[in-house]
Amino acid sequence: MAFLIDDLLLLPFRLGLDIAEKIRDMAAEELEDTPEKLQRELLDLEMALEIEEITKKEYEKKEKDILARMEALKKEESKQK
Amino acid sequence: MSFLKNKNLGLILFGGKGGSGKTTSATATALYLQKTTKKKILVVSTDPAPSVGDSFDVEIGNKITQIKDNLWAIEFDSKELLEDFKKKNLKIIKTLVERGTYLSREDVEVVEGLAIPGMDEVMAIIKIADLLKTKEYDLIILDTAPTGHTKVLLSLPEAMERWMGVMDLMLAKHRFLTRLWRRRYSEDETEKFLKEKKADITEVKDLLKSPNLTEFVPVTIPEPMSILETEDLIEHLKELEIKVESIITNQILLPGECQFCKEKAKFQEEHIEMIEKRFKKFQIIKMPLFPKEIRGEKDLLEYAQILFGEKEYQLSIPEKALPKFPSLPKAKMADFLEKDLNFIICGGKGGVGKTVMAAATAIALAQKHKDKKILISTTDPAHALSNVFAQDIPLDTKVVPLKDFSNLFALEIDAQKMLKKWQDEYRQDIDTVFREFIGGGMDIAFDRKVMEELMELSPPGLEELMALGKIMDLMKEDKYDIYVLDSAASGHLLRFLELPEIIRDWLKGIFKILLKYRNIAGLVEIKRKLLDFSKDIKKIQETLFGSKKTEFVMVSIAEEMGVREMGDLAQSLEKLNIPYNYIVLNRIRPASHCKFCLTKRESQEKYIAKVKKEYPKKEVVLVPLFSYDIRGAEPLKELSKFLFG
Numbered sequence: 164m165a166f167l168i169d170d171l172l173l174l175p176f177r178l179g180l181d182i183a184e185k186i187r188d189m190a191a192e193e194l195e196d197t198p199e200k201l202q203r204e205l206l207d208l209e210m211a212l213e214i215e216e217i218t219k220k221e222y223e224k225k226e227k228d229i230l231a232r233m234e235a236l237k238k239e240e241s242k243q244k
Numbered sequence: 245m246s247f248l249k250n251k252n253l254g255l256i257l258f259g260g261k262g263g264s265g266k267t268t269s270a271t272a273t274a275l276y277l278q279k280t281t282k283k284k285i286l287v288v289s290t291d292p293a294p295s296v297g298d299s300f301d302v303e304i305g306n307k308i309t310q311i312k313d314n315l316w317a318i319e320f321d322s323k324e325l326l327e328d329f330k331k332k333n334l335k336i337i338k339t340l341v342e343r344g345t346y347l348s349r350e351d352v353e354v355v356e357g358l359a360i361p362g363m364d365e366v367m368a369i370i371k372i373a374d375l376l377k378t379k380e381y382d383l384i385i386l387d388t389a390p391t392g393h394t395k396v397l398l399s400l401p402e403a404m405e406r407w408m409g410v411m412d413l414m415l416a417k418h419r420f421l422t423r424l425w426r427r428r429y430s431e432d433e434t435e436k437f438l439k440e441k442k443a444d445i446t447e448v449k450d451l452l453k454s455p456n457l458t459e460f461v462p463v464t465i466p467e468p469m470s471i472l473e474t475e476d477l478i479e480h481l482k483e484l485e486i487k488v489e490s491i492i493t494n495q496i497l498l499p500g501e502c503q504f505c506k507e508k509a510k511f512q513e514e515h516i517e518m519i520e521k522r523f524k525k526f527q528i529i530k531m532p533l534f535p536k537e538i539r540g541e542k543d544l545l546e547y548a549q550i551l552f553g554e555k556e557y558q559l560s561i562p563e564k565a566l567p568k569f570p571s572l573p574k575a576k577m578a579d580f581l582e583k584d585l586n587f588i589i590c591g592g593k594g595g596v597g598k599t600v601m602a603a604a605t606a607i608a609l610a611q612k613h614k615d616k617k618i619l620i621s622t623t624d625p626a627h628a629l630s631n632v633f634a635q636d637i638p639l640d641t642k643v644v645p646l647k648d649f650s651n652l653f654a655l656e657i658d659a660q661k662m663l664k665k666w667q668d669e670y671r672q673d674i675d676t677v678f679r680e681f682i683g684g685g686m687d688i689a690f691d692r693k694v695m696e697e698l699m700e701l702s703p704p705g706l707e708e709l710m711a712l713g714k715i716m717d718l719m720k721e722d723k724y725d726i727y728v729l730d731s732a733a734s735g736h737l738l739r740f741l742e743l744p745e746i747i748r749d750w751l752k753g754i755f756k757i758l759l760k761y762r763n764i765a766g767l768v769e770i771k772r773k774l775l776d777f778s779k780d781i782k783k784i785q786e787t788l789f790g791s792k793k794t795e796f797v798m799v800s801i802a803e804e805m806g807v808r809e810m811g812d813l814a815q816s817l818e819k820l821n822i823p824y825n826y827i828v829l830n831r832i833r834p835a836s837h838c839k840f841c842l843t844k845r846e847s848q849e850k851y852i853a854k855v856k857k858e859y860p861k862k863e864v865v866l867v868p869l870f871s872y873d874i875r876g877a878e879p880l881k882e883l884s885k886f887l888f889g
Contacts (some may be wrong), residue, residue: 203771206768209775210774214756217460241521
């Protein structure tokens with residue numbers, strides 16, 4: 164609940180801070196798949212669906228793709244171990 | 245010196261519980277002063293369901309309308325006021341947001357079209373400030389919304405001053421940076437705007453506190469709920485240093501001729517004594533209950549003459565044969581209990597008996613479904629549940645079980661307390677975030693100050709936001725099977741019902757902005773939270789709107805204002821897709837032989853017929869006026885038996 168005012172009201176500021184922080188880290192951003200990156204993509208996809216930027220069908224297709232990449236990543240990791 | 249004699253007053257406010265006669269007292273006072281003084285008078289209604297026009301019997305709306313020489317009236321429509329305000333100031337506000345936050349111009353465009361909850365009162369204060377500035381009127385008479393929201397309204401000038409302080413702080417960074425680059429700083433349009441608005445609001449605040457110029461006149465009726473609400477109101481006014489001198493005690497019965505009138509008058513006597521005792525510091529102005537509705541100039545002037553002590557009240561009922569009326573048919577609401585409902589909302593005009601109906605419904609459900617847990621709560625900041633159940637239900641964030649029942653619970657939401665809890669929880673979070681950023685320089689120091697100040701503010705629409713949030717939390721916990729909501733008077737109920745959509749719009753706006761930064765790492769936690777939140781809101785929308793799980797119970801009285809407000813509410817419910825099948829017309833007079841009762845009943849019958857004709861598909865349930873108060877488990881059980889068989 165608290166969240167209601169918290170993130171809505173303060174979002175502009177939190178957003179600002181987060182972005183500042185992330186821009187700083189951006190240089191280090193990898194182009195390769197990482198669990199974090201894939202999770203982010205998943206969230207962005209969900210948001211795109213929420214604002215109807217993509218259809219449910221497109222969403223499902225892309226979600227499948229991301230999940231497959233996650234699976235591949237896991238396999239890769241276990242192989243390395 | 246009270247408003248009856250004080251010629252210096254520039255602002256008179258009338259307020260109290262719904263149905264106590266605020267509007268009648270306000271419009272009658274205006275007409276009387278128009279006749280007896282040379283003042284230029286403006287009557288302003290800040291009620292989202294205004295009835296000043298009804299009272300004058302003139303079409304008014306959101307424009308200043310001349311009623312007579314030197315007398316004008318306006319019914320604020322907050323949506324229109326906001327549009328006007330935006331039209332005039334949008335550019336400056338955008339600059340403010342852009343400079344004060346990290347949002348880019350483009351981002352600001354995304355959020356610009358979004359509605360802000362709770363703007364009704366904010367816009368009302370700004371408009372009042374504008375009206376004062378014109379100095380066109382010698383006297384402004386304010387007809388306020390029911391108590392809860394009027395408390396919010398009157399606390400606003402002080403809150404708004406603080407908001408503007410924070411906005412100024414947001415600009416401080418910009419000032420600092422500009423000075424850093426250009427080595428000098430000159431005030432621009434945005435700063436001027438802020439300063440000017442702040443001065444305007446301060447003027448409203450000062451006027452409210454000036455005992456020579458301003459008086460608040462509470463209007464009450466000799467009924468416990470109204471008395472309690474008045475007490476609460478007076479307490480609040482004292483905190484705000486707004487002067488109260490006299491209290492209008494309205495709708496006093498003359499000793500009647502029939503058994504019912506006699507009983508009712510006897511009950512009233514106790515309450516009048518209570519009023520005299522509790523409000524002994526104030527002048528009590530007693531006004532009678534008239535046998536007919538008071539509408540139009542002639543009626544209002546008669547009311548005013550009695551109010552100003554010019555005339556003694558004399559009951560005059562025209563001599564004519566009055567028809568006989570049948571006794572009330574049995575209420576047919578038994579089906580209601582068979583439905584598989586999740587959410588029941590009782591709503592209608594102020595003072596028609598929403599809380600009592602909600603309580604009786606909750607009791608019927610609790611008795612019918614012993615295996616289910618029922619929660620009764622309220623979105624009305626006036627908090628009447630304690631009174632109707634005759635049990636202390638503390639203003640809190642916790643649910644309390646109701647004695648006399650094993651599966652019935654009540655919650656009176658304390659919005660301020662919820663906010664406080666949140667502030668305490670998050671203050672630390674914010675502290676941590678900033679500590680991590682120390683070394684970020686001047687930029688961050690400014691932000692920190694802004695954040696700290698921002699934390700202290702209560703957002704507009706707080707009451708509704710908190711009520712919605714709490715209900716969402718409870719639904720998530722899945723502790724209760726049926727929720728019965730006693731809502732605020734119709735205008736504010738709509739505001740509450742529109743809230744989920746507004747929040748969803750905001751979330752969509754935020755998602756749009758966030759997606760622009762999709763390639764930037766991080767923000768994961770915030771995105772996750774927002775998405776969850778969006779889903780929760782969607783769930784509540786699915787439960788509330790267009791669902792078989794929710795039903796609205798329309799409560800009204802058989803009077804012009806009651807029926808008219810019901811029409812507006814019914815339209816909005818259609819739009820929101822909230823089903824309702826029952827219309828409860830409350831407080832129908834008994835068909836006794838007494839002239840007073842019959843005259844009242846005759847007028848009620850007219851409206852009963854009208855409602856039946858206009859809503860042919862709805863079940864119209866007639867509930868009698870009781871001679872005693874419905875308070876505590878036993879009388880409530882009686883009522884619930886009457887309604888649900």
